[in-house]
Amino acid sequence: MFRAISRGLFGSANDRILKAQKKRIAAINALEPEMEALSDQALKDQTARFRDRLAAGETLDDLLVEAFATVREAAKRTLGQRHFDVQMMGGIILHQGRISEMKTGEGKTLVSTLPVYLNALSGDGVHVVTVNDYLARRDSQWMGEVHRFLGLSVGCILHEMRDDERRAAYACDITYGTNNEFGFDYLRDNMKFRLTEMVQRPFNFAIVDEVDSILIDEARTPLIISGPAEDSSALYMAVDSVMPQLTDEDYEKDEKQRSVTFTEEGIEHLEELLRGIGLLEDGGSLFDHQNVSLVHHANQALKAHMLFARDKDYIVKADKVVIIDEFTGRMMEGRRYSEGLHQALEAKEKVTIQPENQTLASITFQNYFRLYPKLAGMTGTAMTEATEFAQIYGLEVVTVPTNRPMVRKDHDDEVYRSGTEKFAAIVEQIVECQKRGQPILVGTTSIEKSEVLASMVEKETGIAPQVLNARYHEQEAYIISQAGVPGAVTIATNMAGRGTDIQLGGNLEMRLARELAELPEGPEREAKAAEIKADVEARKKIALEAGGLFVLGTERHESRRIDNQLRGRSGRQGDPGASKFYLSLEDDLMRIFGTQRMDGMLKRLGLQEGEAIVHPWINKALEKAQQKVEARNFEIRKNLLRFDDVMNDQRKVIYEQRRELMAAESVHDTIADMRDEAIDAIVLKAMPPKAVHEQWDIEGLTREVAELLTEELPIAQWAAEDGIAEPEMAERVKTRAREKAAEMAAEMGPDTFRQVEKWLLLQVLDQIWKEHLLHLDHLRQGIGLRAYAQRDPLNEYKSEAFALFEAMLADLRHRMTGMLYRVRVEMPPAPPESPDDSSLDAHHDTPRPAIGGGAPASPAAQPVPQPATSTTTSSTTPSSTTTSGGEIDPNNPATWGKVSRNAPCPCGSGKKYKHCHGAF
Structure with missing residues (x-):
């Protein structure tokens, strides 16, 4: 109670941080007429002037107001976009080495140009870290226009680049790239034999986009560079051949801990099966010292069959087992499970078994990003993990207000007894939205569920939804950019497509880029562009009248942030919108962490088939379950x-x-x-x-x-x-x-x-x-x-x-x-x-x-x-x-x-x- 009273009197810590920036925002705004009066060349000359002042002993903080005003003017002239005051605020927070939490659609990419330019003036290099190559390439070209206009060099690190190209990109004032490429370059540099072969410079400042995804979700996955070990593919195939013969009594599976172990009866049965295929001598035991390797192979084969599901944890593509990111639903090309687990999956799926490997160098993202003297991040969802950011990285999370008030309606969850009833209700909701021309974005947790739902919708309604999952990774950005078209039905796996804006009526820039790609400059191209613009405006009006983007979650994720990311796609820049989650007692979160007595209780309450229970208490109970899972995952990462x-x-x-x-x-x-x-x-x-x-x-x-x-x-x-x-x-x-x-x-x-x-x-x-x-x-x-x-x-x-x-x-x-x-x-x-x-x-x-x-x-x-x-x-x-x-x-x-x-x-x-x- 006292905390609430003091917060009412003095404001929260977040409020005080934001209030402290208002004088600087006012000073930046006061400079706008002066900056508008400068010629393009005079605006470019600001960079050299700032660098001279730094050399004379001034600090970056001394230059902040003028530098931010310069970048705002450069963005107006190159991109046709002007930074809002809240974007200026977000830029100051990033420059201070904090995490700026800004809602989806608030223009975080544009915000980054402000601290990136200011910190690049020292000449020591600034790294902008993104979650995939597409965003790294896009942002280096798009936001790079501003920096190049002001005389700074911009580089981009991509997976296929050679060392000399990487070295040139790192030598630039500003370097865009993915967390993986930055981390692997660090490891590879420390395997070189000459200093001149190393590609990276000493670290200075990094801004991490989607900071929650990189520093939280991927913090448990160390980066590893490995070399080959001996080939044992025949043994993997032989051990895999006996797995289908195991019974439920042969192993115990714990879904909460995601582990599976053989029972005593299972070990006896396994020994019998292995003797049958000649892998175990008559009278021999798995516990004999010479059979340690056999036990290891058997355990990995058991995990591959009982814990990992095709089209959920991985997919099979071009004779390869490709891991799927559990948080984004994206394929993770090049990543492989170690300790023989990936080989066991390859044996299970009957694809070519790649050789095992031995670690040559490794580092976690936690320790890699702590190498930077100054680190900042931005995302739409970070406050739920504020404690972890503070304890692990020393980063404070600051929530920046939206430019326009948020008017999205977040409905209470609907809980059904069975998955069948839930999916029937989801299809009904999709049809209802489609009829009134309201675009709907449906979030699922696996490829299998997204495709099952898509086929259900098409079969029962004739509507052919756009499916966005790991199978259609290449089309990801364009599909998600057009999810705001009236009547569009887009089904996305775990909100893949982050980093691409969903604009009501469709994304104009992406339509222009795609539809005008083959038209030469001239009247025909201009006429087509005008036609597309008019079409987007007309569609936007229809979508607004229909209620904006409707976000539908097919189940709760174990992390609240993933749910918030999905929800946050609706209601950008003050647009109307709505969100609702549909759950069933058969969902993983409800089944594993919920109470088993709930189904019986709902029956006693007289809940009929097809009916849903809707109550704020349900939301609170689910949030507590999610908090428990988050706390457990935090302990694992710690x-x-x-x-x-x-x-x-x-x-x-x-x-x-x-x-x-x-x-x-x-x-x-x-x-x-x-x-x-x-x-x-x-x-x-x-x-x-x-x-x-x-x-x-x-x-x-x-x-x-x-x-x-x-x-x-x-x-x-x-x-x-x-x-x-x-x-x-x-x-x-x-x-x-x-x-x-x-x-x-x-x-x-x-x-x-x-x-x-x-x-x-x-x-x-x-x-x-x-x-x-x-x-x-x-x-x-x-x-x-x-x-x-x-x-x-x-x-x-x-x-x-x-x-x-x-x-x-x-x-x-x-x-x-x-x-x-x-x-x-x-x-x-x-x-x-x-x-x-x-x-x-x-x-x-x-x-x-x-x-x-x-x-x-x-x-x-x-x-x-x-x-x-x-x-x-x-x-x-x-x-x-x-x-x-x-x-x-x-x-x-x-x-x-x-x-x-x-x-x-x-x-x-x-x-x-x-x-x-x-x-x-």
Whole structure:
């Protein structure tokens, strides 16, 4: 009560933020006559003048009023659009590094030109992040007119671009692109071998369009670049063949947690089936250690069959399984589930099974966007997630009022007992709207439901609705742009088409672009344009009289934001409109999170077939259910961030060191330190400080030194001398190591040797980091089980990840030293080739469960070329061999392929691989 009273007296925090901007808005408006009087050239010269003032010590805030007034005038001259006062307000909020929540149709795209121009004046680059390539291309061309008019350069990052094109786009003052492309370019840059090959500049400022979609919905899906692992497609097909023979008693499915597991009876049945196809030996058990891989394949096949539905979670297109975004209904080309789940789906659908993959680099959107010193965002729906934006990103959400009052009518939900009754009522509503010429937009949650509803409408009414879902992705923008035509019936999956305005009467610009595309300039084109304009105006009048756009939701989504996004398509810029959701007790949200007693209660209340229950209490109950789901998803995302922060700290160290190595003229001192530390480690291991002479492992030390330096030293003779101890022994080995390095430098030439050191260190670092990521991934998958021992999985993960990181650095020192002494130059060394970006696989991981385990997903890979140098390795030890063709070279780990951890190490040391080159 007291909070309500204080809010009435002083206004909310949101009101106070908006009130504080009014003086600036008034100052911008006061400059409008002055700006209108400037010539085009004088207006362009403002940019150079602003930059001079910045160089003289003024701040961006000092320039804000004049810069915004300049952009408003430039937009009037180039686009024919003038920023409203509320758009100016939204622009100020974005410049301040906040999230601007503006309703659909309020012109967020135009708003972005204001802070983008102001922040681009520094010359450090501004990134505008969109949700798909279409919007990135459209906005860079459309809003780019304003910026180019004012003398700024504008670039756009698209999926098919080459590195040189990307580098040029990032060098521009303003760069448009998708969240995926920005993130993957960051990862790819940190796999390059020369600073000049990197495409991105240091981060400065980013504005994220549809910020809720990118920073919330996709925050559980890490970006991953991967390389190939061994092929096991035959095993996937074999395991998949037994899945249809399982019964309901063989597994337990939890739809709330989206998990499925075998029961004890199911495991016995599965073992019987696997024995029948020869995958399990007679008398063998799935729990035998040699069958770990079989268990993994069986679990993934079970998930593929029981948790993932065709045309809802994925579609099959051109011999591929393509994931469908659960929030937008769009196809996500190039993304693949990891841990073999995508392969299991391919086996289920009998399409070509692509090879599995191994992570080479990864980052979450949460940690990627926190790399920007200044971040802002805009969307129509963010306030419901304000807490998450504040906690994770430090972003405050500010709701900007609409330019005109909102007059849309939001009706209470109608709840039916069965899906059949609900769909009958929906068809009735569609017919009613169509008869009076009212455009109607119907939102569904899956491709299957959108097509079922479309066929029902066409069959019962003869109306052929426009269907917008992942199958018709290419036509998305145009279909949604014409959804405001009188009598139009548009059925959309999860409100695909965000970013495209629905205007009553149809979108004039898109009609002109499509219908005038093939007409040459001249009277005929002008006449046609005038005809289209008149037609749009006439249709708009009819649509307004019919009540504006009617938005119909076929069920509630588990996130309130998705429902609000659908609802928000109606009532733009003060237009009339209406919205209503139709629900049934068979809907997923009602079935999973609602009460099972509701159906019986409705029967007792005498609810007849075809009747609906409508009451505000129903809306409140559903909102509470949605809030519970949102809270659970927030915890999952927070937990993902806690785990990823551990890797992120390590990632920052490795990437920073890598850049320093690339920038350095010579890494000789670094390698010398690594060599000394590697020698200290093996000597200390063989000659512990408190051990007596008889306890020293002189034989082992002799062998390890010979392996490291590729020559035998008189270790036993030195150990027999009086007064010798671990420091003296280490110093003697180091002395010989330094001498040998000097000999190699003299033989190759100092400059050549320094280049070889640098390229070799970068390659070894990349290889060892890739292996470390795999170890962390394996650790992460099983760490949740520690909770059964009353241990915190996160603390356990932190501790073990740190230990693995230290072991990785020790292995780096040892492996680098050993490989350097095996290098022989056959020709003048050239830098190693950076991986070809076109052959790297860039993809998303799927959401992980709240605690460590589960089935994370990541997209698959095409072959990734290993970095190549003009050096070869050889050894002077007896085990060395020469290689040709595809043979294994003991001195070149790149030729070994996949080695079993218990097999003899291919280097010829006589040790098991896990104790030699495969050691953690």
